[in-house]
Amino acid sequence: xxxxxxxxxxxxxxGTLVVAGLAAPPAAAAPAANQAVVGTVENLGVPIxxxxxxxxxxxxxxxxxxxxxxxxxxxxxxGVTFFAVDARTGTLVKQLxxxxxxxxxxxxxxxxxxxxLATLGGDSRAHLWRYDPKTEQLGIVATSxxxxxxxxxxxxxxxxxxxxxxxxxxxxxxxFEYDQETSALRDxxxxxxxxxxxxxxxxLPGGRLFVGGGAPAFAxxxxxxxxxxxxxxxxxxxxxxxxxxxxxxxxxxxxxxxxPDIRVLRFNLNTPPWQKPKFLxxxxxxxxxxxxxxxxxxxxxxxxxTGSTPGVIRYNLVTKACTRISDADWxxxxxxxxxxxxxxxxxxxxxxxxxxRVNPRTGQVVRQQLTLPGSPTNITALQTGPxxxxxxxxxxxxxxxxxxxxxxxxxxxxxxAKGRTGEVLSMxxxxxxxxxxxxxxxxxxxxxxxxPWNPDSAAGGNPRDLxxxxxxxYRPWDFVKGxxxxxxxxxxxxYGQLGGALTRIDPVTYQSQSWRHLAGxxxxxxxxxxxxxxxxxxxxxxxGVTATGDAKLLVFDEASSSxxxxxxxxxxxxxxxxxxxxxxxxxxxxxxxxxxxxFNPATRTVTQLGAFPLGSPLGLxxxxxxxxYGTTGxxxxxxxxxxxxxxxxxxxxxxxxxxxxxxxxxRVYWGSGASLMRWTP
Numbered sequence: 001x002x003x004x005x006x007x008x009x010x011x012x013x014x015g016t017l018v019v020a021g022l023a024a025p026p027a028a029a030a031p032a033a034n035q036a037v038v039g040t041v042e043n044l045g046v047p048i049x050x051x052x053x054x055x056x057x058x059x060x061x062x063x064x065x066x067x068x069x070x071x072x073x074x075x076x077x078x079g080v081t082f083f084a085v086d087a088r089t090g091t092l093v094k095q096l097x098x099x100x101x102x103x104x105x106x107x108x109x110x111x112x113x114x115x116x117l118a119t120l121g122g123d124s125r126a127h128l129w130r131y132d133p134k135t136e137q138l139g140i141v142a143t144s145x146x147x148x149x150x151x152x153x154x155x156x157x158x159x160x161x162x163x164x165x166x167x168x169x170x171x172x173x174x175x176f177e178y179d180q181e182t183s184a185l186r187d188x189x190x191x192x193x194x195x196x197x198x199x200x201x202x203x204l205p206g207g208r209l210f211v212g213g214g215a216p217a218f219a220x221x222x223x224x225x226x227x228x229x230x231x232x233x234x235x236x237x238x239x240x241x242x243x244x245x246x247x248x249x250x251x252x253x254x255x256x257x258x259x260p261d262i263r264v265l266r267f268n269l270n271t272p273p274w275q276k277p278k279f280l281x282x283x284x285x286x287x288x289x290x291x292x293x294x295x296x297x298x299x300x301x302x303x304x305x306t307g308s309t310p311g312v313i314r315y316n317l318v319t320k321a322c323t324r325i326s327d328a329d330w331x332x333x334x335x336x337x338x339x340x341x342x343x344x345x346x347x348x349x350x351x352x353x354x355x356x357r358v359n360p361r362t363g364q365v366v367r368q369q370l371t372l373p374g375s376p377t378n379i380t381a382l383q384t385g386p387x388x389x390x391x392x393x394x395x396x397x398x399x400x401x402x403x404x405x406x407x408x409x410x411x412x413x414x415x416x417a418k419g420r421t422g423e424v425l426s427m428x429x430x431x432x433x434x435x436x437x438x439x440x441x442x443x444x445x446x447x448x449x450x451x452p453w454n455p456d457s458a459a460g461g462n463p464r465d466l467x468x469x470x471x472x473x474y475r476p477w478d479f480v481k482g483x484x485x486x487x488x489x490x491x492x493x494x495y496g497q498l499g500g501a502l503t504r505i506d507p508v509t510y511q512s513q514s515w516r517h518l519a520g521x522x523x524x525x526x527x528x529x530x531x532x533x534x535x536x537x538x539x540x541x542x543x544g545v546t547a548t549g550d551a552k553l554l555v556f557d558e559a560s561s562s563x564x565x566x567x568x569x570x571x572x573x574x575x576x577x578x579x580x581x582x583x584x585x586x587x588x589x590x591x592x593x594x595x596x597x598x599f600n601p602a603t604r605t606v607t608q609l610g611a612f613p614l615g616s617p618l619g620l621x622x623x624x625x626x627x628x629y630g631t632t633g634x635x636x637x638x639x640x641x642x643x644x645x646x647x648x649x650x651x652x653x654x655x656x657x658x659x660x661x662x663x664x665x666x667r668v669y670w671g672s673g674a675s676l677m678r679w680t681p
Contacts, residue, residue: 039649044677046675050394051079052332052396052421055332057108058334061093062134065086069085074377077673081098083095101121102153104153105154105156106118106155108157110130110163111159113133114130114132117129128140128165142176142178142185144185156211158201161203162203174188192218192229196214197242197495199243199245202246210255216241218233239260241497252268253268262287264284264287283317287301290333297316298316299315299317305322309327312324312331314360325360326363330349331350332348344360353370376673376674379392379393382661384429385449386429388663390402390661390676391434394424399412414453416455423439424436426658427479430507434449437491442473442474443469445466466505470516473500475492480529488505490536492543493542494543497542497543498542499521500518501515501517502518523547525577528587530587530601532558534555535553535599538552540575550571551569552567569608573591576590577590578658579620587600588641595612614632614646615634616632618631619657619670624666630660631659633655635650636653637649649679650677650679
C-alpha cells in the first residue's frame with residue numbers, strides 16, 4: 001500500500017461560483033422497495049487472484065543455511081502465506097498459511113534469530129507473528145490491545161539490538177515494544193497527536209528509536225526509556241505526507257519523505273542524545289527504504305545515479321560517488337548480503353515474487369520467479385469497453401481483466417502501467433478507447449482494445465501511461481464522459497492533505513486541465529454528466545485527515561469551465577458516494593449514511609428521498625434503458641426515474657463503489673467482493 005502527501009495550494013478557478021443556501025431542500029416520502037423481479041443471477045468467477053511481497057529478511061535455518069523469510073501481502077481475503085526461500089538458489093523451501101490474516105507489511109529478524117511479521121487479523125486487531133527456524137514453528141506471539149479503532153494493524157516493524165521488537169500502528173499512531181524474551185507487549189503511546197500512521201522505525205544508539213510517519217509527515221526520535229520525544233523534521237518538509245521509510249548508515253540517519261515528491265533527508269547523529277541531530281540536506285540519488293550499510297559511510301541501495309536508470313546502486317555518503325550495479329525489479333523491502341564460493345552477492349525478493357541476486361563486482365544477476373498461492377482480489381472498477389466487452393480492475397494488482405459477454409470467459413490482460421503499483425479505481429469509455437484512473441498519484445492510462453497489448457508511457461504504448469493528473473492528487477475516484485466528448489476525472493488529495501480536483505482530458509490529444517478546491521477543502525468523489533454540465537459530489541473524508549461541513553453537489557459548466565451552482569443536497573451527510581443521470585435527465589445521488597436524493601438540473605432543485613430502503617448504497621449507473629441501476633452491500637437494484645420506485649433485482653451485493661457495467665443484451669454486471677456477477681432479465 002503506497003503513501004505520499006501534498007502542500008496545500010490555493011487554486012484560482014475562473015468563472016463565477018454561485019453558492020446556494022443551506023436550507024433543507026424539499027423532501028418527498030421515501031419510496032418503498034418493490035419485490036424482486038424475475039431474473040437469473042450468475043457468478044462468473046474470480047477474475048484475478050494475486051499477491052505482492054513487500055518485504056523479506058535474511059536469516060538462517062536450523063542447519064545454518066542462509067534463507068530469505070517473509071510473507072505475501074494480500075488485502076481482499078485472509079490468504080497470507082509465510083515463505084522461506086534459499087538465499088543462494090532462489091528455491092522455495094517452505095510455505096505456511098498464516099490463518100485468518102490480511103497484510104502483511106514489514107518483516108524483521110530478531111536478535112534471537114527468529115523472524116517477526118505483522119498482519120491484520122480477521123478480528124480486526126493487529127497481530128505479531130513469529131517463525132522460529134530451529135523448531136520451524138509459526139504462530140501469533142502478541143496482539144494489540146486496541147479494539148475500538150476498527151481495523152488496526154502494525155504498519156512498521158523493526159528489531160533493536162537490545163532485544164526488543166518495535167511496532168508502529170495504524171490508526172492510533174502508537175508505538176508498541178515487544179520483549180523477545182518475556183513476550184511482554186508494552187504500549188509506548190501516540191508518537192504525534194492526530195497523526196494516524198507510525199511506519200518508519202529505526203533503532204538508534206542510546207536506547208532511542210526513530211519514528212517516521214504521517215499524515216501529514218513527522219520525523220521524531222523517541223527515547224524508549226523516558227518517553228521523551230524530539231521532532232527533527234525541518235520546517236520546509238512539513239507539507240509532505242509521510243516520513244515513510246528510514247535507514248541508518250554509520251552515524252547518518254536517512255529518512256525518505258513522500259508526496260508531493262520523493263526526497264531522502266540526511267541527518268548526522270554525532271550530537272549528544274538530548275540535542276537534535278544535524279540536518280545535512282538531501283541525498284537525491286537514493287530512493288528510500290532499501291538501504292543496506294556497506295561501511296560507516298557507504299551503502300548498497302535502490303536509487304538513481306546521474307545519467308542512469310533506477311536500480312541497485314553503491315553510494316558513498318562522503319564522496320557522493322554513485323555506481324549503478326543492476327536493475328532492481330527483484331528488490332522489495334530489505335536487501336541483504338551473502339557469500340557464495342568466496343564471492344560477495346546482494347540478494348532480495350521483488351514485489352511480484354521475483355527472487356534475485358547480483359554480484360556487485362561483475363554485475364551478474366541471477367533470477368528465479370517464485371510460485372506462491374495467490375488470493376482473490378476485490379473488484380474495484382468495472383466498465384463496458386468500446387468493443388462491448390466488460391473490463392475491470394482489482395485491488396492492489398494494477399491489472400486489467402476482460403470478460404466476453406458471449407462466452408462469459410475472462411482474460412487477465414495484466415498491469416496497465418509498467419513500473420507502477422496500486423489499483424484501477426475508475427474507468428470511462430469512448431468510441432475507441434478505455435480510460436482508467438489508478439491509485440497512486442492519480443495516474444491515467446488509455447487502452448485501445450483493437451491494438452496489441454503493450455503497456456508503456458511512450459507513444460505506441462497500449463495501454464498508454466498518460467502520467468499523473470491534477471495538483472498533488474492521489475485517488476482517481478470517478479471517471480465520466482461529458483456531452484462534449486471530453487472526459488472528466490474526480491479525485492482526492494494525497495495523504496494528510498485536503499482539496500480534491502476535477503480534471504478534464506481530451507481523449508484524442510490527451511491534453512488536460514485541472515481545477516482544485518472547487519468544493520473548498522473537500523475531496524471530489526462522484527460524477528455524472530448532463531447536457532453541457534458535469535455533476536460533482538464531494539466528501540469531507542481524506543487520507544488521514546477530515547475536512548468540515550456537509551457534502552456538496554456542484555454543477556460544473558463545460559463551456560465556461562466553472563462551477564455555476566453548488567448546494568448541500570442532504571444536510572448532515574458528509575459523503576456523496578455516487579451520482580447517475582437517468583434517461584429523463586434527472587440526477588440521482590446516494591450518501592454514505594444511507595440517504596438518497598434527486599436533482600432537477602433545469603430548476604436546480606433537490607428532492608430528498610429519505611433513508612434508502614435497501615441499506616447502504618455503494619454505486620449508481622445508468623443502464624442502456626435509461627433506468628438507474630445500483631448496488632448495496634446486499635443487493636442489486638433498479639430505480640425508475642418516472643416514479644422514484646425501487647426494484648430489487650438480486651440479493652447479491654457489491655463490496656466497492658460503482659462497480660456496475662452493462663452489455664448490449666441489457667444484462668447487468670457488478671463486482672461482489674472478488675467475484676464478477678451477472679444478472680439477466
